[in-house]
Amino acid sequence: MRIKGRFVRVSLSKEYVNCYVIASPDNRHALSLHFKEGRFRQLTVPPHGLYKYGQQNVFLKQRSRIKNLLDEAEHEIKYKRVLEAAHRINKAFQEHKKYEAGSIHQLTRVSLDFIKKSVFRDGKVDLAATDVTAIQEAWVKNVRLPLITNMKADEDDIKELFTEVPIYCKYIVKYLHKPGPKKILEKFALALNELSTTPMALYSVNPKTGQYNLVLDKTRIATKIVILGNDLFIASVTRVLNDIKQVPMGQKILLALHEKAFTIQPPTMSAIDRYADGRFYAKNSAGGAIAFDPGNFIVGDGSTIKMELWRHRDPAIALYHELLHIYYNSNPVKFKPVDKKSAAKEIKKTKETQETEGTTIAGGWSELEEAMITGVSFKDPITNELYDFIEDNYIKENGQELISENHFRKEYARMRGSDHYYRRPYYVKSDELTPKQIKFRLTYSYKYR
Numbered sequence: 001m002r003i004k005g006r007f008v009r010v011s012l013s014k015e016y017v018n019c020y021v022i023a024s025p026d027n028r029h030a031l032s033l034h035f036k037e038g039r040f041r042q043l044t045v046p047p048h049g050l051y052k053y054g055q056q057n058v059f060l061k062q063r064s065r066i067k068n069l070l071d072e073a074e075h076e077i078k079y080k081r082v083l084e085a086a087h088r089i090n091k092a093f094q095e096h097k098k099y100e101a102g103s104i105h106q107l108t109r110v111s112l113d114f115i116k117k118s119v120f121r122d123g124k125v126d127l128a129a130t131d132v133t134a135i136q137e138a139w140v141k142n143v144r145l146p147l148i149t150n151m152k153a154d155e156d157d158i159k160e161l162f163t164e165v166p167i168y169c170k171y172i173v174k175y176l177h178k179p180g181p182k183k184i185l186e187k188f189a190l191a192l193n194e195l196s197t198t199p200m201a202l203y204s205v206n207p208k209t210g211q212y213n214l215v216l217d218k219t220r221i222a223t224k225i226v227i228l229g230n231d232l233f234i235a236s237v238t239r240v241l242n243d244i245k246q247v248p249m250g251q252k253i254l255l256a257l258h259e260k261a262f263t264i265q266p267p268t269m270s271a272i273d274r275y276a277d278g279r280f281y282a283k284n285s286a287g288g289a290i291a292f293d294p295g296n297f298i299v300g301d302g303s304t305i306k307m308e309l310w311r312h313r314d315p316a317i318a319l320y321h322e323l324l325h326i327y328y329n330s331n332p333v334k335f336k337p338v339d340k341k342s343a344a345k346e347i348k349k350t351k352e353t354q355e356t357e358g359t360t361i362a363g364g365w366s367e368l369e370e371a372m373i374t375g376v377s378f379k380d381p382i383t384n385e386l387y388d389f390i391e392d393n394y395i396k397e398n399g400q401e402l403i404s405e406n407h408f409r410k411e412y413a414r415m416r417g418s419d420h421y422y423r424r425p426y427y428v429k430s431d432e433l434t435p436k437q438i439k440f441r442l443t444y445s446y447k448y449r
């Protein structure tokens with residue numbers, strides 16, 4: 001290269017990023033240039049003086065990396081790839097934090113763009129005017145549900161998204177100065193952090209406390225079952241409990257539990273697993289309290305409903321399942337695993353030994369407990385022991401009662417006068433123990449009352 005008629009050598013600095021050295025052929029005259037934002041900036045130092053700028057160059061390298069990540073994120077947002085977009089924004093922020101590099105302005109702009117286009121799916125939404133409930137509902141409907149039902153999406157990536165995004169929002173606000181974006185991101189972080197404690201809005205606006213009264217013939221038994229929710233929730237749950245009461249097996253459990261104090265409340269926003277007909281549906285659970293969606297007639301996200309007809313489930317069956325968790329927590333039972341080799345020996349054993357031996361099963365969330373409550377077989381993956389809860393004879397041999405979701409499915413269908421019922425074939429996922437037949441005919445040899 002020639003400058004003012006003199007030949008010069010232009011070379012990239014070996015040690016430093018984005019630095020060039022221009023030197024005379026004899027190397028006696030040299031100057032360094034720093035390339036930044038499309039312009040060369042002259043550094044008034046000889047090449048060996050560049051070490052001072054080393055740190056700055058790391059900064060620049062990171063800066064362009066972060067810019068690339070955010071540019072990519074914008075692209076992902078445009079093509080509606082939520083997981084990828086969130087991943088890149090988060091990564092850009094982590095690098096920003098680490099190196100104090102990159103444009104916080106761009107980071108904020110892309111984050112807000114993400115909330116508008118990926119969470120609300122509405123580029124024109126006024127984020128300043130949205131409330132926490134609206135953010136939560138948009139998040140569940142447009143981000144969470146499509147991801148958990150997307151077979152191609154990686155489970156770990158999804159988990160990462162659900163845990164990282166709230167953390168990201170919590171920390172990025174510390175870097176923001178403009179009150180507008182700061183407020184929006186704070187609100188967004190709050191909305192996501194409270195998903196698991198916020199009850200579904202449908203059942204929880206203006207909540208009240210109701211108490212369930214078990215009316216049998218003309219006796220009215222005040223139970224300690226508290227129903228906590230709005231009028232719709234209290235009325236719906238009461239109706240479902242009264243449906244359960246119509247079945248002897250249901251009445252028995254309600255009577256057994258009437259002295260037991262526990263609450264039935266709406267599921268939280270994080271329990272929602274389906275959006276259809278303009279509303280959310282949630283899965284139920286039982287711990288200290290029962291979380292129950294009295295309007296949900298389907299088990300799961302609905303994606304396999306045509307193949308698995310048992311997934312249509314009346315809310316009474318669903319609540320009965322949860323009541324059994326509470327019931328077995330207070331009344332644990334013992335079951336001995338099926339042991340084919342010693343089956344003959346067992347007959348000789350007295351009833352007394354049978355009662356003292358065996359595994360104690362209560363109403364927790366273990367697969368064994370769920371299998372008993374559902375009424376499906378379970379094989380312990382470690383010991384290979386089989387608990388054959390699908391077989392009535394197995395339950396009777398263990399001296400236990402025929403009480404489970406599956407038994408209730410049958411009796412409930414009978415009470416409603418149906419000519420068939422569907423048995424639930426598995427709890428978590430189908431395996432070699434899962435029976436093929438799920439539909440059973442009902443015959444009425446006696447008049448059901």
Ligand SMILES: [Zn+2]
Binds near residue numbers: 321370373
């Ligand atoms: Zn359960």
